Amino acid sequence: MSHARPGDMVLFIAKDRKRYLVRLTEGGTLQTHNGVIQHDDIIGEPLGRPVQSHLGVPFLVLEPSTEDLILELKRATQIMFSKDVGHVLMKLSVRAGSRIVEAGTGSGGLTLALARAVGPEGHVYSYDSNANALKIAHKNLEALGLLERVDFKERDIAEGFDETDVDALFLDVRTPEEYLSQTRAALKQGGFFGAIVPTANQVSELLDALARFAFANIQVEELLVRPYKTLPGRLRPMDRMVAHTGYLIFARPVESPFGQMIGHGAGKMVWPPDAPAINESEED
Amino acid sequence: MSHARPGDMVLFIAKDRKRYLVRLTEGGTLQTHNGVIQHDDIIGEPLGRPVQSHLGVPFLVLEPSTEDLILELKRATQIMFSKDVGHVLMKLSVRAGSRIVEAGTGSGGLTLALARAVGPEGHVYSYDSNANALKIAHKNLEALGLLERVDFKERDIAEGFDETDVDALFLDVRTPEEYLSQTRAALKQGGFFGAIVPTANQVSELLDALARFAFANIQVEELLVRPYKTLPGRLRPMDRMVAHTGYLIFARPVESPFGQMIGHGAGKMVWPPDAPAINESEED
Amino acid sequence: MSHARPGDMVLFIAKDRKRYLVRLTEGGTLQTHNGVIQHDDIIGEPLGRPVQSHLGVPFLVLEPSTEDLILELKRATQIMFSKDVGHVLMKLSVRAGSRIVEAGTGSGGLTLALARAVGPEGHVYSYDSNANALKIAHKNLEALGLLERVDFKERDIAEGFDETDVDALFLDVRTPEEYLSQTRAALKQGGFFGAIVPTANQVSELLDALARFAFANIQVEELLVRPYKTLPGRLRPMDRMVAHTGYLIFARPVESPFGQMIGHGAGKMVWPPDAPAINESEED
């Protein structure tokens, strides 16, 4: 059984579902509206058990999941949701040993998941032009002991990335279509490219640019998570859910002579061509 | 730029979207209805480029993503979809160094994603009572060079798991509610439990059992992936999508005295209590 | 161009999206936090234009849609959402001249849509055991001038319905499976049966009972509405959506000798049998 140590991140869950993500320090305290909790009551003890505040109110103490960390870390900006992060890891083939570039860093939610996934053998290069966001992300990764797997770089990525031949590259920026030249320079041929954008218009812009820059196997997907209430005899979805976080786009940079075949103009084609439509009218 | 070597898994994509997942061997061939491809035309060369069959038909050759591997590997049974696998990795906090138990193995789709995620420092213990499924999963993991990170065990898990104090445990079996005692014995207190079941009735059964076995922070979720067509000027979802793969259930085993507080009987409660309903009628 | 008359229901939409559903009366006023509006400023004038409060704040005045009416009418209970109501009209083949039974009445949201759809030639029989709900529904239908198409009945439907041979019957009650005998007595053979329930457990209960009571062509469906933001250059779904209103169940009462064939026991079958599964494992 693992025991809590100073420096560990732990999650307190109160009866009212309020959650507190805390880094344990000797002598530290957590102030809540249900009373004060002493970190020393947790340090040295196993997790997965209740602790009481000085008012006698119980809190459940748990190791946070990767999703908990993403949700609860200090935020500079809109975060990527865990559902999208997990899918991106699968699509970009991120694994122990991978070398990954991402921009922008934002609050570091994807960064921390990437850093966990690439392990000590891999590395993450995370770019953002916003110094404040980088500072917050740096603190977040530091709290998790993951700093040695990540290089944070304050940079307008229009100037390009320092790395070459990386395994995967992910863009969470406003106009990803403007950085495909820089992307191709950093990403190995046949590597894994991904992006997230909030609007359909941005998807169209990016799709257009991807074809011009000889990306193939282009995929666009949305993920929806539907949470349920958990009473066994009254199983049903929650009343409300997140309807949209972003459109995910994935593609593979391919050899240029081949790339010349692809695109949407005359004599060109996307590769592979779009699946034949089912039940589709001619005018569509 | 990385070059293909004998033993590498590569993905061939034909113009008709047909996909071939192949392990390269010197002198090997891939037979397709569009002609024969010589492995030696790929070995030693970079990926992300076209090769031609003896009939002159081009194929795109790529490194497969984790999703591609899951989709295209040899199957013994229904597989877990990549969207669910990625989400499970986030929810179970799987990362470099994790020790994970899973049952059943099935075709090894989740197994391979877990093996990639835990890295050389971690380990996966994968149980199945079906010898044939284990054989196929073994071959699949072997082809990816991941065997040293996985122990396959032919076992009816009613007899229990060999491991204790593992970080996470995932059940993809018909009646997960019957194995919670075994689960608690293998999983560390406060660890990460997950399961997938196809029917709502099974969710109810499992939720009921989880409360009895002192699991807290119970969550039930569905993931939906909505794929889009990729013409920039005609952006729209595909006509059809997968409507259901399974319900995902997540929970944390907690200390028993605390666990005694939780449940659904008189004087009991789940922890945390279910979120207050929005817009809900009294009879619901 | 139609002009507003006393007695008309109109919808005021404020700049802050707040909506006010109002029945116009000569000399009447609408009090808002953005000032007072005189009904007489609307009466005799065309709709689809702005009026100003005494503070000079503009409001758009519109004829309410059926959805607006359902959403904005005075409520006794949880309402059925418009998306479900529209689907029910299609599934129950409700049309000018139909005779329909519904229980419970609730706030009369479905009642008003049914009354609009059956026209002066048809009729709606609406049952509820809750006198207060009936009172509110009565007022709502009266305000729309639809009372002559509806009979409200305060009744525990365990005692049965007064009507026979009706075209369609819809149950929005807690335990619809308990009233199938009464339903069969009121609904013509081959007629249209529908129900809405909030939980999966209730669906199972009802499905089980429908087979025993010789209902065929059973269908279970959920409807999800995904609303979008409406900026042309930034098209994207809203951030949040309603995740669940209820499960809709539809079925047809069929002749008993035929009905004896159907069910889930030995030598029985549902009609038509469930569609063959796609990509389904054996254990499912």
Added chain:
Amino acid sequence: MSHARPGDMVLFIAKDRKRYLVRLTEGGTLQTHNGVIQHDDIIGEPLGRPVQSHLGVPFLVLEPSTEDLILELKRATQIMFSKDVGHVLMKLSVRAGSRIVEAGTGSGGLTLALARAVGPEGHVYSYDSNANALKIAHKNLEALGLLERVDFKERDIAEGFDETDVDALFLDVRTPEEYLSQTRAALKQGGFFGAIVPTANQVSELLDALARFAFANIQVEELLVRPYKTLPGRLRPMDRMVAHTGYLIFARPVESPFGQMIGHGAGKMVWPPDAPAINESEED
């Protein structure tokens, strides 16, 4: 109990779920791969019961629902799905007595639902430039005895509609944004406008035009129907579902002076302004 008469549309459902929509004629026959059925075996008898083909194979005979009619009628083109049709009826406030314009007619699926909803007091004006589609729609409506409620017009709607001051107008055409001038001329001020388009790009085009033509209360929505398997003890969604039929757009034409306030240019605004975003980053 209602009995089948010559001229009635009935639906035969075979054990293999194959469905046959048939208009009964004395002496008529239905040929199926499970044998021949004599219409005379149905005429004069109640529905909701089985009949046997000459091979002794049973078929269930039912009155078709509005959805069945839409799905099974003879098609010239892609049809609107029942889920969308029902929602449109609610959003356009279609009811007994309404006067409605639609274009294009297509196969008449929406036309028949509109004709059923407006009753003998209302009327539907249905435009299409495709003579063949109109011919098929005409036959479909004739078979249902609804011709007297519908005027079909072969016309390029760029030339305008004949009607004025109609209650609602629906466009199911490729470029609805090109016909808003004609729409405003036909539709009463404050009336109900709707459209369906398959692509996100078309939604953007239409939204842009609606603001220029002084439409307010603009809404964009998608509907998803999720069908379930109906085994009570194994409740679960079907494996596959329709992912997309079209984007639905609704709006209200408002008085021009007011309309001048609205739009997206300098000093303009849509009415009401888009809902404030939840959890949204600045750059979105």
